Each structure stands twice: as structure tokens, then as C-alpha cells.
Amino acid sequence: GENVEQHPSTLSVQEGDSAVIKCTYSDSASNYFPWYKQELGKRPQLIIDIRSNVGEKKDQRIAVTLNKTAKHFSLHITETQPEDSAVYFCAASRAGNNDMRFGAGTRLTVKP
Amino acid sequence: DTGVSQDPRHKITKRGQNVTFRCDPISEHNRLYWYRQTLGQGPEFLTYFQNEAQLEKSRLLSDRFSAERPKGSFSTLEIQRTEQGDSAMYLCASSPRGQGSGNTIYFGEGSWLTVV
Numbered sequence: 116g117e118n119v120e121q122h123p124s125t126l127s128v129q130e131g132d133s134a135v136i137k138c139t140y141s142d143s144a145s146n147y148f149p150w151y152k153q154e155l156g157k158r159p160q161l162i163i164d165i166r167s168n169v170g171e172k173k174d175q176r177i178a179v180t181l182n183k184t185a186k187h188f189s190l191h192i193t194e195t196q197p198e199d200s201a202v203y204f205c206a207a208s209r210a211g212n213n214d215m216r217f218g219a220g221t222r223l224t225v226k227p
Numbered sequence: 228d229t230g231v232s233q234d235p236r237h238k239i240t241k242r243g244q245n246v247t248f249r250c251d252p253i254s255e256h257n258r259l260y261w262y263r264q265t266l267g268q269g270p271e272f273l274t275y276f277q278n279e280a281q282l283e284k285s286r287l288l289s290d291r292f293s294a295e296r297p298k299g300s301f302s303t304l305e306i307q308r309t310e311q312g313d314s315a316m317y318l319c320a321s322s323p324r325g326q327g328s329g330n331t332i333y334f335g336e337g338s339w340l341t342v343v
Contacts, residue, residue, distance in 0.1 A: 121269075149331065158231075158318070158334040159270065204269045213283050215260075215332065217269030 117142040119207050121218025129226050134195050136221045138205035139187040145207040148181060148188045153202045153220075162203075163190070195225045229253060231335035233319050239341045240309055247305045248338040252321030259302050260332060261294055262318040263287065270318055270334075276302060309342045316340070 118141040128134050140148075146167035151159035165172045165179045165188065172179050176195075181188040192199055202222050208215040232251045240246050252259050257278050262270035273292070275283040278299040288294075291309075296302040306313055316337040322330040 119269075147330075151334075158336045161331055161333070164331060206269075213275045214272045214285070216272070220267070220269050 116214070117145055117207055117209075117216040119205060119216045119218045121205050121221060123221060124219065125222045125224075127224045127226065128195050130195060130197060132195055134190075134192045134199070134223055134225075136190045136203055136205070136223070137187060138189070138207075138218050139185075140207040140216075141186065142207070142209065143183075143186065144209050146210060147208050148179070149206050149215075150177075150179060150190050151204045151206065151217075153204065155201075159204060192223075195223075197225050197227050199223060200225045231319055231321050231333055233317075233335040233338050235338060236336060237339045237341075239343060242311060242342055243308055245305065245307045246309060246340060247303055248317055248319075248340075250302045250304070250319030250335060252300070252302070252319070253323075253333060254300075256321035256323050256333075257299065258322045258324070258330070258332075259296055260320040260322075261302070261304050262320065262334075264316045264318055264337070265314075273304075273317075306340070309340075311342045314340055314342045 121138045149164035152162045153159040176193045178191040202220045204220045205218045234249045259276045261273040264270045274294050276296040291307045294304045318337045319335045320332040322332040
């Protein structure tokens with residue numbers, strides 16, 4: 116089955132700096148890669164996703180890149196703000212995503 | 228609020244008791260999922276329904292766990308003879324009919340279970 120590894124587990128940056136979180140996956144058939152943001156005690160919320168037919172996707176300050184050959188994908192947050200502080204999870208699944216696998220999460224702290 | 232809703236949000240129970248959680252998915256979504264999340268970990272898949280049919284179950288779902296979705300709308304997750312290791316947040320999620328390569332799944336706020 117799919118195995119998703121995520122690093123770093125914790126990341127602290129200064130407000131305005133960029134943050135990068137990386138994930139690797141094991142199942143070469145995986146073709147859907149979402150990223151979720153979870154604030155303490157809240158639900159995971161989708162912030163961006165990418166499908167295997169594209170290599171990069173951007174939405175304002177957030178971007179995701181995918182390298183299918185190396186089986187890794189990354190989340191990039193530019194101009195970080197204190198409200199970006201949360202736990203971020205990557206995930207991977209095949210078509211139908213009946214069993215989406217999540218990484219262990221990265222706790223991002225943006226210091227004002 | 229038209230998102231995924233879960234009830235109760237918090238439950239404290241004594242070891243050995245049974246508990247039941249309810250999930251109401253987004254109304255037009257035919258797929259429903261249950262995940263479990265412990266502190267410091269990502270959500271772990273438990274089971275999946277397409278309409279009323281339970282199509283997949285994780286090995287994490289022991290025989291003390293049972294999930295139903297009788298009319299293809301809301302779902303219940305029951306844990307019998309709870310153990311302290313069952314303490315976790317139980318997340319429900321839903322997604323619309325398949326679009327080919329993967330569907331966006333939307334999570335509820337979760338049901339926190341504490342077994343004492």
C-alpha cells in the first residue's frame with residue numbers, strides 16, 4: 116500500500132520568510148496529492164491540491180510542485196504570516212481515493 | 228452550514244462502555260469516509276462507503292468497530308467495549324462522485340473520544 120513520509124516535523128520561520136514542506140510517496144500509481152491545513156482542535160482543511168498530469172500549481176502565496184519520477188511533492192508558502200501557523204498534512208491517493216494516505220504532519224510556526 | 232457535521236464533538240466514556248458517533252456528509256456527496264487521528268499524527272483511514280455500501284475497511288478497524296450508512300446519507304461509527312487505546316479524534320469526510328484521478332475530500336470537525 117501507499118506510504119507517505121513528510122518532513123520536517125516542525126518548522127519555525129520569521130514572518131515574511133518562505134516555508135517549504137516536502138513529502139515522498141511510495142505508490143507510483145498515486146495520482147492525486149492534496150495538502151491540508153489543520154489548526155488546533157479544528158478540522159483538516161484543503162488548501163491546495165495537484166494531480167499527476169501537472170508539475171506545479173499556484174494559488175496566491177501557496178504553491179505545490181510534483182516530481183513524479185522521484186515520487187515527491189512539496190508545499191511552498193511565501194511571505195508567511197502568523198495566521199499561517201498550523202499543522203500541515205500532505206496526502207496521496209490513487210484514482211477514487213478510497214484510501215487516502217496522510218503524512219505525519221508538519222507543525223509550522225510563523226514568528227511575528 | 229452545508230459542510231460535514233459530526234456529533235457529538237466530545238465524548239468521555241469509561242473503559243468497557245460502547246460509544247456511537249454520527250456523521251452527516253455534504254448532501255450531494257455519495258462517498259463517505261471515517262478516519263482516526265491521534266495527537267501528532269496524520270489522519271488514518273478506517274473505512275469507506277459509496278452510497279450505502281461499505282466498500283473498504285482498514286485493518287485498523289477491529290471487530291469492536293462497526294460502521295453503517297443505512298440509507299446512503301448519514302453514517303454511524305460504533306465502538307464496543309472501548310479501550311484506552313481508542314482515545315482519539317474520529318474524523319468523518321465526504322466527497323462527490325468520482326472524477327477520474329482522485330477526489331477532494333472534505334472533513335468534519337471530528338469527534339473527540341477520551342476513554343478513562
